[in-house]
Amino acid sequence: MTAYFLVAIGAAATEPARRHHRDPSEGRGAVIYTRLTEVTVCALPDDDINYDLYAVQVQWRGGETYAVMRHRQCLNAAGEWDWEPSPSNREDDWIAGHRFTYQTALEMACRVAPTVICNGRTAAEVAADVS
Secondary structure (H helix, E strand, O other): OOOHHHHHHHHOOOOOOEEOOOHHOOOOOOOEEOOOEEEEOOOOOOOOOOOHHEEEEEEEOOOOEEHHHHOEEEEOOOEEEEEEEOOHHHOOHHHHHOOOOHHHHHHHHHHHHHEEEOOEEEHHHHHHOOO
């Protein structure tokens, strides 16, 4: 991989959707598109046995909208978890309160990650035991 390609991959991690032009030295200068569809956020290190129990995902939901998910629960604008209804049962007002820009969803996920509770303990409490 060329350095140009690695820079394009790195940009994809910070911008949810991006159009990249390939390095002309690699051929015909084809256009490459990237879309960040899911990012996992957790207050525990990813090698911790409890990581999956406390992880929160920022998931792409189409267009420029993202949801903050934990299992089948979806974070709303007030920072509360709601069960996500099936697509045919989602009203417009429910969608408006549970869909965000990528940056907003990522910020919300980072804020809520330490407060996720499993078996009566927050991720922050479990993380304190690890360190």
